[in-house]
Amino acid sequence: MSVYKVILLAVDLSSESKQLADKTRDLAAANNAELHLIHVIEPLSFAYGGDVPMDLTTIQEQLDEHAHSKLQRFAEQLDYPVKAQHVVTGHTETEIHRMAKAVDAGLIIVGSHGRHGLALLLGSTANGVLHGATCDVLAVRVRESEADEADATEDADAGPS
Template sequence: MSYKHILVALDLSDESNLLIDRAVSLAKPLGSEVSFVHIDVNFAELYTGLIDLNMAENQNHVMEASLTQLKKFAEYADYPIKHSLVGSGDLSNELRDTIKEFDVDLVVCGHHQDFWSKLLSSTRQLINTVPVDLLVVPIKE
């Protein structure tokens, strides 16, 4: 199968380089487009009590920092990156919308193989919701 647009879901950790390497190695021989996405948690949706801090301003700083990190990853990739996207909210919903909007046909994501990932795995959620091919790259701890 030939993929036209590969979306790499990054958590902005050092292990993200492994996912970028895998996506680029697939994209080069196919001439595929590659895009990056990072979905931040929307703190305002999670917190229901009173808090003395400007949530919107804090969220903007987090998104700016995420975009800066995605630019660094784009330089590391040494391959043209079509889009570097940052969103916030529910991972599976945001990815599903991004896939449709940007005509993605493969999503590359990582899965940490550690104790906590057995209990709290966002990858399992993606397997059940992503409407295109999904490449899960194991990240050993």
């Protein structure tokens, strides 16, 4: 008997997203589940408070196209059939919840950096998804990629500028 018939994997398409692939594939295969992928693009107007004195439509369209191609490559690397790939624009947690309901997901999988202190108090995407979901949520601990760790080490070694 399958515990999860539909799984929704939410990815930010960063280098860390690859760390979710194996666990997602194993869970989906063990449950013979239908797998959906979602990537949410926050509108540029969110980042700038809507006070941008120019039309951002072309840039937003380019971001959408880039996200579609990256999500396609991610899906190809999963080595598991993907029912649908969803690239949506909006508030990340809200869109993940909306899509989970739309596809009747029994499980949402998200990456979590396991932040502590102030970053934890301010919240994270995984935390936001967990607290508004109407289904199970699996937060998979992801580690910084080696390139990101090297950059952080170099920044720390450089000292104050």
